[in-house]
Amino acid sequence: MNIPDVMGMTNPQNKITVPYNIASPMDTLPAFPGFPKANTGTTFEGAIFCNMDSDPDLEIVININTTIYAYNKDGSNVPGWPINVGTQPLQGAPAFGDIDGDSQEEIVCVSTFGSNQGKIYAYKKNGTAVTGFPISPGYSSRTPVLADLNNDGKLEIIVNKRLTSAGEVWVYKGDGTVYPGWPKSINHVPASSSAVGDITGDGIPEIIAESYTSLYAWDRDGNLLSGFPYILPGDFKNSYSSPVLADVNNDNVREIIFGSQSQTGTGCVTILKNDASVYPGWPKITDNWVYTPPAVGLINGDNILDIAVGDQVLSGTPIDKLYCWDINGNPLAGFPVGTLNAINSQILIGDIDNDNSMELIIDDNTTSGSGLGQYLAYNSDGTPVTGWPVTLTGSTLFNVPCLTDIDRNGILDIIGSGQTGFGSGGAF
Numbered sequence: 001m002n003i004p005d006v007m008g009m010t011n012p013q014n015k016i017t018v019p020y021n022i023a024s025p026m027d028t029l030p031a032f033p034g035f036p037k038a039n040t041g042t043t044f045e046g047a048i049f050c051n052m053d054s055d056p057d058l059e060i061v062i063n064i065n066t067t068i069y070a071y072n073k074d075g076s077n078v079p080g081w082p083i084n085v086g087t088q089p090l091q092g093a094p095a096f097g098d099i100d101g102d103s104q105e106e107i108v109c110v111s112t113f114g115s116n117q118g119k120i121y122a123y124k125k126n127g128t129a130v131t132g133f134p135i136s137p138g139y140s141s142r143t144p145v146l147a148d149l150n151n152d153g154k155l156e157i158i159v160n161k162r163l164t165s166a167g168e169v170w171v172y173k174g175d176g177t178v179y180p181g182w183p184k185s186i187n188h189v190p191a192s193s194s195a196v197g198d199i200t201g202d203g204i205p206e207i208i209a210e211s212y213t214s215l216y217a218w219d220r221d222g223n224l225l226s227g228f229p230y231i232l233p234g235d236f237k238n239s240y241s242s243p244v245l246a247d248v249n250n251d252n253v254r255e256i257i258f259g260s261q262s263q264t265g266t267g268c269v270t271i272l273k274n275d276a277s278v279y280p281g282w283p284k285i286t287d288n289w290v291y292t293p294p295a296v297g298l299i300n301g302d303n304i305l306d307i308a309v310g311d312q313v314l315s316g317t318p319i320d321k322l323y324c325w326d327i328n329g330n331p332l333a334g335f336p337v338g339t340l341n342a343i344n345s346q347i348l349i350g351d352i353d354n355d356n357s358m359e360l361i362i363d364d365n366t367t368s369g370s371g372l373g374q375y376l377a378y379n380s381d382g383t384p385v386t387g388w389p390v391t392l393t394g395s396t397l398f399n400v401p402c403l404t405d406i407d408r409n410g411i412l413d414i415i416g417s418g419q420t421g422f423g424s425g426g427a428f
Contacts, residue, residue: 003291003312003344003398005239006141006191007212011265011289011313029390032406032413034075036393041065045093045143046345046400047415050105052078052125058406060415063090063109068123070107073406080127085134088113092143092193093400099130099146099174101154106130106174110140110159120144120159120172132176137161142242147196147205149179149220158207160190169194169209169216181222187229188212191238192293197245199274200225201253208245208256210238215258215272227276235263240291240344241309248279248296248305248327255279259290259309267311269294269323281329288313288320295347299324299358300332300380310343310362322347322362322378334382341365345400352377352385352403352412359385361403361414363396373418375401394418 004010047062052070059078060071066089070081088111095108099122107125112118118140122130139162146155154174161168161183167190171179191210199206199217206225208217214229215238232238241259248255248271256272267290271279288311299306308324321338325331342365352359357380364374373395377385394417401416 003342005212005237005261005289005291006189007237007239009237009263011261029387029414032073032075034071034073037069037071037075038393039064039067039069041067042089042419043417044091044398046417047402048094048096049402049404049406049415050096050107056408058404060406061094061096061107062417063092063094065089066111068094068107068109068121070127078125080125083123083127085109085111085119085121088117088119091118091141095144095146095157097146097155098153099155099157101152101174108144108146108157110142110144112139112141118161120157120176122157122174122176130174130176132174135172135176137170137172139163141190142193142240145194145196147207149196149205149207158194158196160194160209162189165189167211169207169218171207181220184216184218184222184224186211186216187214192240192242195243195245195256197254199245199254199256201274208243210241210243210258212237212239214238215243215256215276217256217274217276225274225276227274230272230276232260236260236268237263239289240293242293244294244296246296246305248307257294257296257307259292259294261289261291265289265313267309269307269309269325271307271327279327281327284323284325284329286311286321286323291344293346295349295360297349297358299349299360300326301357306332308347308349308360310340310347312342312344312365322360322382324360324382332380332382334380337378337382340376342397344398345396348401348403350403350412352414353387354411361401363399363401364389365395365397373397375414375416390414390416392416392418 041064052059070078119134122133145158171182188211194209217225243258245254267286270283318339321336324335345363348361374389377388
């Protein structure tokens with residue numbers, strides 16, 4: 001599947017426009033009883049784990065086409081769910097948090113339809129709508145972000161709005177009203193979900209958002225930070241690679257990390273300081289476009305943060321790679337890994353085999369002749385993890401896996417989703 005960027009452009013290095021077949025050994029990881037679940041429709045950005053009831057076990061919430069599903073660990077429906085939102089397809093993943101200050105979390109999702117229609121939905125854990133929702137801000141894309149901007153114990157909702165050739169960033173309160181100082185205009189269509197966090201060291205969160213050609217940073221009241229917007233150099237553009245905030249050098253100030261793509265076919269990963277200057281040793285150029293939001297973690301065991309991304313272009317044979325760098329831009333030993341198939345989702349970092357070392361899980365943009373997709377896993381030295389890949393029905397394209405201990409038995413569990421066709425079905 002040839003995935004265009006947010007403006008409909010495709011990588012000029014694309015060689016084909018359909019999935020190609022793979023041949024991989026079947027994994028031996030057991031599925032939970034009651035899974036997989038098969039549903040009709042398309043999902044992007046995967047599912048989330050959250051606690052929807054009073055027991056300690058986690059539940060699974062996922063957007064598929066126009067329906068929000070919530071499952072218990074045995075595959076049964078959480079009471080009050082699923083919920084169909086109507087005719088407008090849901091965008092991205094759900095968000096989970098307390099938006100109205102009642103000490104109970106809510107589920108927040110966005111939908112879009114056509115070029116200028118969309119809604120924001122908010123539901124209680126029992127499936128009833130939150131007062132003031134849904135609201136109709138227009139075309140919202142990607143996953144909503146929840147953050148407490150004013151320290152009142154209520155999370156605000158941050159979404160983007162796509163216009164014909166421009167965009168806006170909106171902030172809503174938990175009652176559906178607009179937060180003071182917002183919305184803010186951006187110079188091109190929105191490229192991804194926003195990021196929220198303190199990047200100035202004053203203890204107050206900022207909002208960071210991407211347009212197709214720039215990156216913006218505002219304080220919570222909507223004032224643009226000095227040095228912003230950062231204009232992408234040359235012919236680089238933003239698409240899908242949401243900014244990530246992390247203190248890469250232990251100075252108690254977070255940096256901004258994001259990926260982009262060149263119209264000539266290469267990709268780029270950049271780290272910005274809070275004055276929009278580029279961090280030393282960056283950017284790093286990749287062979288192909290970067291759609292994956294950067295993943296940041298302690299990958300190689302030296303207690304210094306590392307950064308991982310994958311690149312993507314479609315070809316008759318695998319030509320993409322998994323990259324890992326330290327904060328100074330030096331590649332980790334054993335990286336890049338490749339060649340691989342196109343990587344479109346954020347890399348997942350976690351210790352999946354209890355060896356006290358981190359592994360990296362990636363999506364894969366292919367299906368076998370029998371319709372099986374896969375997630376691949378690599379050790380911190382770039383070697384494949386024993387027992388992987390994990391296979392599932394349908395392509396894992398743009399479906400981020402998630403790791404957690406869903407049944408609280410001390411062992412990490414993984415959830416993923418696959419699509420047998422766009423709009424035709426999926427299972428996870």
